[in-house]
Amino acid sequence: MNQRVLIVEDEPNIASALKFLLDHAGFDVVVEADGAQAVARVSESGADVVVLDVMLPNRSGFDILRDMRSGSHADTPVLMLTAKGQAQDRKTAEELGVTAFMTKPFSNAEVIKAVRELAAL
Amino acid sequence: MLRSLVGSRIRELRRRSGISQTQLAKTVGISPSYLNLIEHNKRGIGGQILNSIAEALNTRASQLSESDNPTLLSDLRDAAERSTEPVEDLAARFPGWATLAAAQARKIRDQEAVISALSDRLSHDPFLSETVHGILSNVTAIRSTASILAQMEAIPEAQVKDFYKSLHTESVRLSDTTEDLAAYLARAGSEAASAATAEEALDQYLTRNQYHFEILDQETQSDLASNAALAELDETINAMLAAEPQLTGDAHDLVRAYLHTYAEDACAMPLETFASKAKEASFDPMILSRAFDRDLHSVFRRLANLHRPRIEAPQFGLITVSASGYPLLRQPLPGFALPRHGNACPLWPLFRSFSQPGQPLLADMEHDTGQQYQTLAFASSRKQLKLGENGDLVASMLIVAKEKSPFGASFQPTAMVGTACRICTRVGCSARTSSQLIQS
Structure with a gap:
């Protein structure tokens, strides 16, 4: 059975490219664009890895990560994507318990490699 | 403060006159080591010794002891950021160069502050932050999609069409965003430059006038409460500003606001009365x-x-x-x-x-x-x-x-x-x- 990846990303063209890449890499991929629904989707989808954007409508990626870590997803690997890439964002994500961090724009190979590594944890 | 430059002046003049330290010390009747301390500004000097040295160096004592310029020394210390001795040496031996160095240091300090303010603005400007985020998202989508199309095979035709559409959409958005950004930066650049210049222009205007405007002190002795008095004040300030055609835009407004405040103060606290009361x-x-x-x-x-x-x-x-x-x-x-x-x-x-x-x-x-x-x-x-x-x-x-x-x-x-x-x-x-x- 394929491992499952939940992509939480509100930019449809980025989500679509990521979904295609990860599908192609052998994962079962689910996409969620709304920050407010993200934590529920982690549970529903039974995600093995979450690819999480920081800037989302309704709730930020940081809030989602905080809820995951304090709830039943304390150990689910999370790859955080941010368009800012500033030191403070990385620090905040690390404090909240992110597993890996990647700044946009990234290469397709980097994303696939990172998700494979997280799925193997 | 006096001793800080006298020694350097003595040394400079002695060297120019081709007289050795030992020779000069002997002529004025002091030990060479004491003269050395004087020349390095480590001992004060005055009275008979100063007169004798001046005579031996064929100059006037007053020329050796003319008062220091504390502002120049302070500015030079800012410029040199190190011990005081070389600064005093420089000011005494090369006053022209020292003034230039101090003026340049002031300019650098001001420009650094402008750069810092602009940099701060770039970091915290919400428009810029949002725009940069948008551009990075566009670029990410374009890069990922283009890589898929260029590097992967056997992509279903419908998916290829979707990817081309997304490339088109993202490139149009990127183009629009960068155009907005270019317009914004052009506008912000000119505003920032004029703001910096305005403050500098106000400073220059006030310094040139030594922060005194006698005409406002004389003409605003009466109450400014009446419309006629205010109109008269406006006329005076307009005439003052008309004499400064280089003051335009923000600089003009800043100077006008300063002069109005000055006039209000002058009216409420007339110069002569205030000076006497203050004393x-x-x-x-x-x-x-x-x-x-x-x-x-x-x-x-x-x-x-x-x-x-x-x-x-x-x-x-x-x-x-x-x-x-x-x-x-x-x-x-x-x-x-x-x-x-x-x-x-x-x-x-x-x-x-x-x-x-x-x-x-x-x-x-x-x-x-x-x-x-x-x-x-x-x-x-x-x-x-x-x-x-x-x-x-x-x-x-x-x-x-x-x-x-x-x-x-x-x-x-x-x-x-x-x-x-x-x-x-x-x-x-x-x-x-x-x-x-x-x-x-």
Whole structure:
């Protein structure tokens, strides 16, 4: 059975490219664009890895990560994507318990490699 | 202070005259080692020895001992950021070059402050932040999609079409965003340049006029409450501004606002009366505030522009800042530079006064140049507040050389301060927020 990846990303063209890449890499991929629904989707989808954007409508990626870590997803690997890439964002994500961090724009190979590594944890 | 340059002048003149230290010492009847100490500004000199040296060097004693220029030395110390001896040497031996170096250091300091303000603006501007985020998202989508199309095979036809559509959509969005950004930067660039120039223009105008406007002191003796008096004042200020065609845009507005405030102060506190009252009250701003029924900020301003050739008064520097620390009015004191764009030393009593609005704070300060100053700081709301209303605070600080201060003892520990972190030489200061621009 394929491992499952939940992509939480509100930019449809980025989500679509990521979904295609990860599908192609052998994962079962689910996409969620709304920050407010993200934590529920982690549970529903039974995600093995979450690819999480920081800037989302309704709730930020940081809030989602905080809820995951304090709830039943304390150990689910999370790859955080941010368009800012500033030191403070990385620090905040690390404090909240992110597993890996990647700044946009990234290469397709980097994303696939990172998700494979997280799925193997 | 006198001895700081006399020795250097003696050494320079002796060398030019081709006389050895031993020869000169013998001629004037002192030991060569003592002359050496004098020449290196480590011993004071005056009286007979100075006269003898002057005679031996074929010059006048007054030429050797002409008074130092404390502002130049202070500016040079800022420029050199190191021990005082080479600075004094440079000022004595090469006054022209020293003036140039000090002026350039001042310019660099001001420009650094402008760059810092612009950089801060770039980091915190919401439009820029949002735009950069948008551009990075567009680029990410384009890069990922283009890589898929270029590098992967057997992509279903419908999916290829979707990817081409997304490439088109993202490239149009990217194009629009970058156009907006270019327009914004062009606009912001010209605004920032004019703002910096406006403050500089105001400074230059005030310095050129030595912060005195006799015409406003003479013409605003009457009450400004009537429309006719205000119209007359406007006419006078218009005429003053017409004589300064280089003042345009923001600079014109800043100078006009300054002159209006000056005129209001001059009307409420007429020069001669104020000077006489101030002297009688030992320049105590509290007494003057009550006597003229004006707030302390106004009294500080009037005190700061009182010092002039025909009036005996201490020379005060003055800075007024908004609650964020942005300078609204600055009148530097020779030897005590005041930053033009904020980022002043946070240890100034000026900032402490924000925590005690309405309470004047008298304090002693030692500047990192070693000069001692006394300050009187006061913060208050710009307007009368209604119950429950939050005040828009401003704070002003009068600065005066300690030895010339009329205010008496402050009973507070001396604050060890600088002008701003970027040019402050203090080591291990817990309030430092940025490193020194030029490391010694």
